[in-house]
Amino acid sequence: MKLYEILLGTAIGDAYGAGVEFQDRNWIRKHVDFSSFVNVRHKIQVPDEKISVFTENYHEWEYTDDTEMTIGVLKALQSKEKFCEALLVQKWTEEYEKGKLEKGYGRNGHGSMRWCFSGEKTIEEIREFQKDRPNPGNAPAMRSVPLGLIKSDLINQYAEINANATHPNINAILSSQCIARATEFLIQKNGNVKDVIAYCFKTVSLNEEYKTYLRLIEDLPDYNDLTNNDFVTLCGKQPIEVPYFLSGIHGMPSDSKYTTGCVLYILKQSADAFDALQKSIYLGGDVDSVASITTSIMAGIHGLKSIPNYMIDNVEGKNYFKKIVKNFKI
Helix, strand or coil, X not given: CCHHHHHHHHHHHHHHHHHHCCECHXXXXXXXXXXXXXXXXXXXXXXXXXCHXXXXXXXXXXXXXXXXXXXXXXXXXXXCCCCCHHHHHHHHHHHHHXXXXXXCCCCCCCCCHHHHHHCCCCHHHHHHHHHCCCCCCCHHHHCCHHHXXXXXXXXXXXXXXXXXXXXXXXXXXXXXXXHHHHHHHHHHCCCCHHHHHHHHHHHCCCCHHHHHHHHHHHCCCCHHHCCHHHHHHHHCCCCCCCCCCCCCCCCECCCHHHHHHHHHHHHHHCXXXXXXXXXXXXXXXXXXXXXXXXXXXXXXXXCCCCCCHHHHHHCCCHHHHHHHHCCCCC
């Protein structure tokens, strides 16, 4: 298993995506050619008093909460303790505090978990906030790749626990399960990317909303032939409308279901890890989560030979990841 490549792919997609996340799809396609790192977080279209959330303590090539929480899931799996919601919260908190101790500040990108880390809300209050939302956040999906590397009969159960730890919401649970099953199918079973959505139908008890959405995703044309209406199918209303974030731009909103649909579509359309990274970024919107997942899974299949050297050389975490995967067993 290429666990090091999976982790490094997660961090590369996450870190590169963080520089351009919440930018309009049309802007990204005009200004980003992947020849260098692009940091325009200061241009995210939020009120001036809120921009510091995205720029304060941010540094190029640092990974964000996507990678940090993925590592937490790995460490929970490695633990000899029972895999449960409390263990996951413990590992995520430990990973956050580790970064804070080493850097002097908490890692950028956390959504509602930021309230927990700061003491503003309890984990129970965060769960209550997320459980009935029509658009639950994408954290359960973004951190669920490691759950596709375990025994098949545990995947759905563990993926549900992963979601319930912060987002006890049916669409968050299904998103966590779909990403985990996609990982299993493509990395453990060496499945054909064209069949990844069919495998999710086979292995996840999808509700009607999710079934309808994924059937539409399955029928979309090739990536380069997507029309404006196709992007509406893939990402929801365009430009993004409240309560979805970030309203007013063309791209992928911060939403569990749309994140998962975009990931599954891009996996079907990609030839290697770099191709997946590019296609993820070119969606616009909340691209770091999509890019972290797709680059991770494709790196697990094809390795990182397609990724430009400057990305591998500059991304944070390489030595740390080597320590994590050394003698790692799950």
